[in-house]
Amino acid sequence: MIIIMKPEATTEQINTVVERIESEGMTAYLSQLDHQVTIGVAGDVQRLSTGGFNIYDGVERTVRVSSSYKLTSREFHPSDTIVEVGDLKIGEGHFVMMAGPCSIEGLDQIMECARIAKAGGATVLRGGAFKPRTSPYAFQGLEEEGLKYIRRAADYYDMKVITEVMDEANLELVCQYADILQIGARNMQNFKLLQAVGKTGKPVALKRGIAGTIDEWLNAAEYIANQGNMNIIFVERGIRTYETATRNTFDLSAIPVIKKLSHFPIIADPSHGVGVWDYVPAMAIAGVAAGADGLIVEIHPNPAEAWSDGQQSLNEKNYLNMMQQVDIMNEAMTKIREIKLV
Amino acid sequence: MIIIMKPEATTEQINTVVERIESEGMTAYLSQLDHQVTIGVAGDVQRLSTGGFNIYDGVERTVRVSSSYKLTSREFHPSDTIVEVGDLKIGEGHFVMMAGPCSIEGLDQIMECARIAKAGGATVLRGGAFKPRTSPYAFQGLEEEGLKYIRRAADYYDMKVITEVMDEANLELVCQYADILQIGARNMQNFKLLQAVGKTGKPVALKRGIAGTIDEWLNAAEYIANQGNMNIIFVERGIRTYETATRNTFDLSAIPVIKKLSHFPIIADPSHGVGVWDYVPAMAIAGVAAGADGLIVEIHPNPAEAWSDGQQSLNEKNYLNMMQQVDIMNEAMTKIREIKLV
Amino acid sequence: MIIIMKPEATTEQINTVVERIESEGMTAYLSQLDHQVTIGVAGDVQRLSTGGFNIYDGVERTVRVSSSYKLTSREFHPSDTIVEVGDLKIGEGHFVMMAGPCSIEGLDQIMECARIAKAGGATVLRGGAFKPRTSPYAFQGLEEEGLKYIRRAADYYDMKVITEVMDEANLELVCQYADILQIGARNMQNFKLLQAVGKTGKPVALKRGIAGTIDEWLNAAEYIANQGNMNIIFVERGIRTYETATRNTFDLSAIPVIKKLSHFPIIADPSHGVGVWDYVPAMAIAGVAAGADGLIVEIHPNPAEAWSDGQQSLNEKNYLNMMQQVDIMNEAMTKIREIKLV
Amino acid sequence: MIIIMKPEATTEQINTVVERIESEGMTAYLSQLDHQVTIGVAGDVQRLSTGGFNIYDGVERTVRVSSSYKLTSREFHPSDTIVEVGDLKIGEGHFVMMAGPCSIEGLDQIMECARIAKAGGATVLRGGAFKPRTSPYAFQGLEEEGLKYIRRAADYYDMKVITEVMDEANLELVCQYADILQIGARNMQNFKLLQAVGKTGKPVALKRGIAGTIDEWLNAAEYIANQGNMNIIFVERGIRTYETATRNTFDLSAIPVIKKLSHFPIIADPSHGVGVWDYVPAMAIAGVAAGADGLIVEIHPNPAEAWSDGQQSLNEKNYLNMMQQVDIMNEAMTKIREIKLV
Incomplete structure (x- = not known):
């Protein structure tokens, strides 16, 4: 999961999001891209709702990295099922x-x-x-x-x-x-x-x-x-x-x-x-x-x-x-x- | 229900449709509009499928006149329900x-x-x-x-x-x-x-x-x-x-x-x-x-x-x-x- | 711009993307999220086409961080225009x-x-x-x-x-x-x-x-x-x-x-x-x-x-x-x- | 063009529509279908706006019979153009x-x-x-x-x-x-x-x-x-x-x-x-x-x-x-x- 902060997000707002991530036992990776901070979230994000982060002040939007289906995916089963x-x-x-x-x-x-x-x-x-x-x-x-x-x-x-x-x-x-x-x-x-x-x-x-x-x-x-x-x-x-x-x-x-x-x-x-x-x-x-x-x-x-x-x-x-x-x-x-x- | 015939529909094709309508116990009304024949169908059309007529040669399309819901319609119950x-x-x-x-x-x-x-x-x-x-x-x-x-x-x-x-x-x-x-x-x-x-x-x-x-x-x-x-x-x-x-x-x-x-x-x-x-x-x-x-x-x-x-x-x-x-x-x-x- | 690599992307594929980014005079930030590597791109990305990265082997998709309009945005002009x-x-x-x-x-x-x-x-x-x-x-x-x-x-x-x-x-x-x-x-x-x-x-x-x-x-x-x-x-x-x-x-x-x-x-x-x-x-x-x-x-x-x-x-x-x-x-x-x- | 009147349309409302049609030099054909009157309009309807009829009291909707393109239609030119x-x-x-x-x-x-x-x-x-x-x-x-x-x-x-x-x-x-x-x-x-x-x-x-x-x-x-x-x-x-x-x-x-x-x-x-x-x-x-x-x-x-x-x-x-x-x-x-x- 990647959280994209607004260009005008304050350091305090960024810290609040990072603290929340860490309180869930996950790791936050920050980058500064195009004048906006983005926060990568690593860990068991499947159980997190993306909506939860959108609500924080300073957050622009949240992007899912991985799909939520597993058994259905070709990753799980690379060859065709008959x-x-x-x-x-x-x-x-x-x-x-x-x-x-x-x-x-x-x-x-x-x-x-x-x-x-x-x-x-x-x-x-x-x-x-x-x-x-x-x-x-x-x-x-x-x-x-x-x-x-x-x-x-x-x-x-x-x-x-x-x-x-x-x-x-x-x-x-x-x-x-x-x-x-x-x-x-x-x-x-x-x-x-x-x-x-x-x-x-x-x-x-x-x-x-x-x-x-x-x-x-x-x-x-x-x-x-x-x-x-x-x-x-x-x-x-x-x-x-x-x-x-x-x-x-x-x-x-x-x-x-x-x-x-x-x-x-x-x-x-x-x-x-x-x-x-x-x-x-x-x-x-x-x-x-x-x-x-x-x-x-x-x-x-x-x-x-x-x-x-x-x-x-x-x-x-x-x-x-x-x-x-x-x-x-x-x-x-x-x-x-x-x-x-x- | 109104059946709109194609401009090139033949008299024979029109007759086939009319016969079908009459065999269902309904009445067919023909008009010649914009170089196309249209056939109005009167009777208990609720039980007819519009699709049935679209399949006949010479039919362009079929238009429903009345809605298929009744109890829900304002016609059935003109004042607001509380x-x-x-x-x-x-x-x-x-x-x-x-x-x-x-x-x-x-x-x-x-x-x-x-x-x-x-x-x-x-x-x-x-x-x-x-x-x-x-x-x-x-x-x-x-x-x-x-x-x-x-x-x-x-x-x-x-x-x-x-x-x-x-x-x-x-x-x-x-x-x-x-x-x-x-x-x-x-x-x-x-x-x-x-x-x-x-x-x-x-x-x-x-x-x-x-x-x-x-x-x-x-x-x-x-x-x-x-x-x-x-x-x-x-x-x-x-x-x-x-x-x-x-x-x-x-x-x-x-x-x-x-x-x-x-x-x-x-x-x-x-x-x-x-x-x-x-x-x-x-x-x-x-x-x-x-x-x-x-x-x-x-x-x-x-x-x-x-x-x-x-x-x-x-x-x-x-x-x-x-x-x-x-x-x-x-x-x-x-x-x-x-x-x-x- | 953030590039999300496929879960099965190889180190070689990741390196190819990073080299391309650096050859454009920009900086790449890597993170490992949900078993997938994501690459943040910092620099003058406005002139890059997102499509260009999607074509590389191992890339799943590319996400834009910032909008492409400026003068129209409220960021540029925080108060209402009359x-x-x-x-x-x-x-x-x-x-x-x-x-x-x-x-x-x-x-x-x-x-x-x-x-x-x-x-x-x-x-x-x-x-x-x-x-x-x-x-x-x-x-x-x-x-x-x-x-x-x-x-x-x-x-x-x-x-x-x-x-x-x-x-x-x-x-x-x-x-x-x-x-x-x-x-x-x-x-x-x-x-x-x-x-x-x-x-x-x-x-x-x-x-x-x-x-x-x-x-x-x-x-x-x-x-x-x-x-x-x-x-x-x-x-x-x-x-x-x-x-x-x-x-x-x-x-x-x-x-x-x-x-x-x-x-x-x-x-x-x-x-x-x-x-x-x-x-x-x-x-x-x-x-x-x-x-x-x-x-x-x-x-x-x-x-x-x-x-x-x-x-x-x-x-x-x-x-x-x-x-x-x-x-x-x-x-x-x-x-x-x-x-x-x- | 076919005008479908509402089930509750009055005779006066129907007459108003018919008079308008006739004042345009066209012919009106009435049918009673599914408890609703429909009015077929014959004549040079191409120059009429369907919207014009929808505005009359008692009109439910208007249906076009013929398409508005001519030279492009297969009717006009039955064989394929090379x-x-x-x-x-x-x-x-x-x-x-x-x-x-x-x-x-x-x-x-x-x-x-x-x-x-x-x-x-x-x-x-x-x-x-x-x-x-x-x-x-x-x-x-x-x-x-x-x-x-x-x-x-x-x-x-x-x-x-x-x-x-x-x-x-x-x-x-x-x-x-x-x-x-x-x-x-x-x-x-x-x-x-x-x-x-x-x-x-x-x-x-x-x-x-x-x-x-x-x-x-x-x-x-x-x-x-x-x-x-x-x-x-x-x-x-x-x-x-x-x-x-x-x-x-x-x-x-x-x-x-x-x-x-x-x-x-x-x-x-x-x-x-x-x-x-x-x-x-x-x-x-x-x-x-x-x-x-x-x-x-x-x-x-x-x-x-x-x-x-x-x-x-x-x-x-x-x-x-x-x-x-x-x-x-x-x-x-x-x-x-x-x-x-x-």
Whole structure:
């Protein structure tokens, strides 16, 4: 931690800060830079609140040196982590394709989605049984009935299931049916839920919050990891900005940033990232090019009849066309990875 | 709902949309505007997803006419709602002052905070026993012990208690000690929690999400209201923007907007709004001037020693000085309300 | 400037950075904090680019200690600057009221606006003759004809004129008619124009950019000030965020922040800040409460007929009602300023 | 244009709006939707301000049907426009690579940059002679001297020159040396400058504003196009958001959006998009995958010594490595384009 004093800070004010630091059992290092005194703090600063120092007279601001997450950081674990979902591997070159509807609407619909998903090469079936909806009057999901349907469809087509868990109360139930627990964007900082999924040990797909910073996202993963669960998959799904031409602003640069700072895999969700189906294929392959370890996309046999997110769902024809593009892109990325190593 | 067709939409594409509308039992009204056909949809559109129409060929976009919240809207309840917390009234000219520390740190600290809060005129004591923190290694609150302390301090000084509830699991516990349940910014769209606090019937202070739109905020309130709980207080606490000179961007214009669209009271939280203690008094009185029904501020006997949020907490002297300003402002607002009515 | 090295930085990498610093004739101070080496740089760092250091292997990031603006900072000029416009004073308790239409539409319209503005107590008449419009097909202003009209109207009612200058080519022309040159939000970082208005010595009202940070805004003022023109008035007019209930997000906390960091006066523009006329009075008085040295608002004899910005313009009745509120608020602020000094 | 009346609007209020519409020589179409009356307006609405209607009692809001740009829209020109710069073609499968330093620092530096750029396959040399800098004390560019150097370097290596023009005063000068005029992000809405470059007829690279919406960007292009200059290249360079892990948030989804709405080519600038050199290659190839018609990147023989933007500049080795990746990506995109057509 570095404390930057104001240019007009008095010696007395500086001494007060130094005394406080020393009273906490830490060491203060003073430098005079640009007409301002800066005070480096060495010791177990993790437990100090930066705010505590900002309050002292003469202090301009406080700068953190080290990040607050540990298990999630690449420093802690320099090589890529591969998340295993049964026999399926995700990360370090193991590309995963997840597809399915926004909501599970019935057994026929999810069976048909599974058929299409599988035909395009997906190995994980997505579908929501508990739906977080802005309005309480919108469709909230089929709940356990939906979970049964998606499990059945996935088993029939030999796929894994990813589905959202919204609260602790239903966690045990969701765990019975799901292979990967999805934490939705609105729950990225629902810390109690993060701890609870951490305790299950199950693979967790952690979506970035609607306005989550990358630093907060890494810290959210730390809530799961420090419960002993190292099966974390980051999901970039777009952030909220002023732009309205797309549903969110799809921040693909989060992919190289996360890969630099963390060892966990990261996949891209172009459906939520842009929110308009005809932009999805372009952004899916851009996500692969940016280095994503996989994709998750919304498909529907008949998007116009979808109970939710129809406008961002691909129909069979468009999904299969996109998957051909994804295959070409994955081939190109294999060659590109070789070049990077040179 | 209005569907705007593309300029190049064919008659066949228009007919397909109209047929879909009619198959749902609704009526379609066509107009030709600016070389584009628009289709008004009349009937029970609440259950339709706008996305469903965007997917049709030839559709440019879909515009909602009516809002999706009802009980929360001023249309539903044209006069101001007064929320009653025991003998305390909030709203329609009844100004409420809430003050206290970010975290409850011990009995002595919260007793001292209560003394200061009361001395300045506050009638509600704030303090967190369950703390949502970005890092799992930061102080997470004293939990039930903290709840006991704040209750004791509030009772001693004849104040009400407002404290945050973070999850359903602890809701019953928090209800035993609190008079007002606070839903934190990170939980504005934790819909399961909103429904659960809705069922308690207790007054709920609903903070705006870190990136919550006003429309989402009103819909979040609807999740509480449609459980039969009409004791809702909105809390504007700043939103996330690109600006870093303040912790958040304090959106005081949300106050007149909420007052126009809803009947529930709204209070301002300048401490989180700006995050720097010496900007708090100016923004507190600005909040009153914008029409807030009350304020909630962070105070601490010794902000430099605070376990959290020290940099935005007022000490006794600064808080009491601010409260003198607030009193003058409230007098001015009484006169201003009379002028507005003319 | 402080350079924070990565935890894994080698001694060789640290030495490379230190050598570079010393080769620039500056001094390096090393500290070991939180398992990371930090290097303070003392000397004439203003001319160094922070980017230059980030590129070295082993460097995590670089933190600036001092701000890059000087003449604009309160450090340079601790007491408030009063900007004088003829006999009119702005700043340090001298409150200024500016009102007028968005666009000058004709002599009758601007005369009528001046009459209304004056009746409410305004001493400065606003009105655009050169209009920056998103679309090239929208009304672009009456140009010199408009300038003549606004000058005549202001003279008739003994008011000053504020009007926007959009480019250097028309600067001399605008200077002939205007008392205060307005730099619009889109031009906050049009550095050539800033330098040009700096050279005129005329009072300049510098609007905050649509996405301008406060730091950039202060630096923009520095472009004017370092041409020798210390007659600068900041204008907060709202920033662009994700919220769409208002035209912009009116960042009133910029007022105490600017007052802390700079000595120049700052006024508030609630018309652009919220963009909806019926929110304007509440936000105008909130601006006064936040400490603004004045207000600038849009009025129109018949907003429904306005050629631009009708939806945010006040008619005569609403403007006069607002001005009564502003007067009460100014009285309250006089009392509040006394309390602050205690 | 569609006017949505409030649910409580009276017949009298509706009639007032209808009369106004008819008095403008347009036709009003009424529908009753969701308990609210909507009024479609047909006729020459381009010259009406939406704001004018919002001001009427009983009006909730006004929705535009058609966009305000014409020449820029794909409707106006359904096939892709190819911009020709001498013998160089940009757009419709003609991929362009632009590279060079942020600032021209001297003849040796720009010659060396040109050599490297060319070696990687670039055909356009970038380099700033007039630099828009946040602080007036930062390096502002070598001006005409710099222009001479870049021209000489480009001619030597048989490349084209792209360089920024910041103001009308220097436009003629810049035109003497440049093949493509760059409009910087801060000037996206400097409408006088847009009109001036429009009149030159020269190819213009129009960067997206720091907080520019895609709609504003298209309208900015219209300012150039309606001067008769159809040689426009859009440049996506990242937008300002709350995220600080990257310099900007690189909005690659703007590429498919622009391609859908406009016929002009669009290229990607990953250097400014992310602002950190080691994320540039990943985002460059992601940009190609998203469908960009080219790339513009910053390179420097020795980034640590760069006078500006060193942290985002690639050195020779990294640039050449990236270009190998770009080549593979372009091959993949050729295959992908064939699949899309099926």
